Amino acid sequence: MTTLNRIAYFKPEKAVLSRRTEWKKDICKPLDNPQAHVLMDKPPAGWTPPPPKIEEPKAVNKAEKKPEKDVSAPAKPAAPAEKKDSEDDDCRTQPPFDMLDIPGAMKKMGFPVAAKLAQRWFHGREYVLSDDPKAEYPSDMVDTRDVTLSFVLGYKKVKAKYDSLIREKIYSSAALGMATKAIHAIVEKKFIDDGVAFTCDVDTFSLSNGNIQDLHRDFQFQLASVSSLDTLSDSYGPTDLTASLANFNLMAAIANASIRSEKYYNYGAGAPVFCCKSSVEITHIYAYAKDSYSFSDKPGRKSSQYLGHWNKYGVVMVPAAVAADFANGLSEKHSPDVEWGDSPDTPTLMSYIYDNGFKKPIDVLNGLFNDLRKKDVYYPIRNSDYNAWRSKFKRGGDFAIYTELKKIKLKKSINFSLNEICKPSKQFS
Secondary structure (H helix, E strand, O other): OOOOOOEEEEEEEEOOOOOOEEEEEEEEEEOOOOOOOOEOOOOOOOOOOOOOOOOOOOOOOOOOOOOOOOOOOOOOOOOOOOOOOOOHHHHOOOOOOEHHHHHHHHHHOOOHHHHHHHHHHHHOEOEOOOOOOOOOOOHHHEEOOOOOHHHHOOOHHHHHHHHHHHHOHHHOHHHHHHHHHHHHHHHHHHHHHHOOOOOEEEEHHHHOOOOHHHHHHHHEEEEEEEOHHHHOOOOOOOOHHHHHOOOEEEEEEEEEEEEEEEEEEEOOOOOOEEEEEEEEEEEEEEEEEEEEEOOOOOOOOOOOOEEEEEEOOEEEEOHHHHHHHHHHOOOOOOOOOOOOOOOOOOOHHHHHHHHHHOOOOEEOOOOOOHHHHOOOEEEEEEHHHHHHHHHHHOEOEOEEEEOOOEEEEEEEEEEEEOOOEEEEHHHOO
16 A cells, blocks of 8 residues: 655754753654564563473374475575665664663653653562453552652642642542541441540541552542643643653542441431441541552553653654554543554545554654664554563563652541431440
8 A cells, every 4th residue: 555655753953052952843654664663672671581391292103104305396586575665765674672671761862750750660579450440459569669759740730630639630529528527437437346436536547557559448528530631741742740650649638537426326216326426527638649560451442551662862753653652542432442443444545644654653854874863763652562471571660659648637627427327225335
C-alpha cells in the first residue's frame, strides 16, 4: 500500500533564556525496517536466567534408512531479498533501544521522579495488580517516599483542583454521605459489640495502626480526579508528573473527629430496645495523592495504551498515536478498541496516518553523521511492551503510590448527626 512518508510529531525544546520546556511540532519519517523495534535483551539487576530445558534424546530406529544426500545438483544461491520501495534509512541498522534504557532517558529529559519510579518497577519482584479497584497491595509494594505532595501541587492545574477539593468538595452532599458512613461504622461496632455509646475524640491514623492503606480504605471520603491533560506543560507537552503519575487522584480523608453519643431505651411498639444517637464534628482532614503504578489495560480489550515514542535520549509524541489512544479510551460503547495500524479495522480514509504513526518507529531526520543519527530514531512504547518484558524476566512489580499525609485544620468544621443505632435491650447487660 502506498503511504505518505512523512508525518507530524512533537519534540521537547528548552525555551530561549528560560528553563521551561516547550513542545514544538516537526516532521518525521516512519520506518518500514522490520528489525527496528524496542529490545528486551538487558536483564534487570540481580536477575538469574532460568536453567535451560533439557530435552530427552529421541529414540533412533535402526531399521530406518537415512535418505542419501543429493550431491549432484549444486546448491542454489539465496535469492536477494526484495527491496521495498523506501529510502535507505529504512534498510540501515537502527540504533538499539532496550526497555531498560527508559529510566535513563527519563533522567535525560529532566524527569527524575518518573525515572525513580520506573527503576523501581523494573527491579521489583513480579507483581500484577488485581482488576478489582478495591484490591490492596502487599506492604512491600507500597511507595510512600518517592512522590511528594509538594511535587504534585507544583503544577498549577493540579493545584487548582486541590484548592477546590479542600475549599468546596469536602462539604458536598456526596462527601458528607461518605464521611457519615465511615464514622457510623465505628460507633455502630462499639455499641453493638460492647454496648458502649461511643464518646471520644478520634485520631484515624492511630485507629488505622499507622497503615496508610487502612486509613485510605476506612476514612477517605472525597477526591478530585486529575487527568494527564492537567499535568501537561503550558505548551501541552509531557512533564515529570505526566511521566510519573499521568492520571491519579487527590484524596481527602478524615483525620480528627469529635464524637458525642448518648444512650437510652426506646419504648415504642413491642419490647423496649436499647439505642444511641451521636453527633459528629470533623475538625481536621488529611490531604494526599494516590495512584497505582501499573501497566494494565482495560480487561478484555485489544488496544494497549500508547506511552510515547522513546529512545535513550528522551521521548517525542506522535499526534496520530495520541489520537488513536484517546479514541480507544472512550467508553466501551463508543471506543473502537483497535490496535491502530495493525488491524483490519483501521479506517480506510485515515490508514496512512495510523499505519505510519502508531506501530512504527520514527526517524526525525536531524543528524548528518552516524554519531548524531543515533539520536534520531524513536520507538513506540505501550503498556503491552512492559507486560511482555515482565513475562520474559519474571520481574516488574506494580505498586501503589501515596504521597505524605498533609494534616489540615478546617476553617469550617464538618458537622452531622448519625442515624439512631439500636439493639434489643435483652442483649445488653
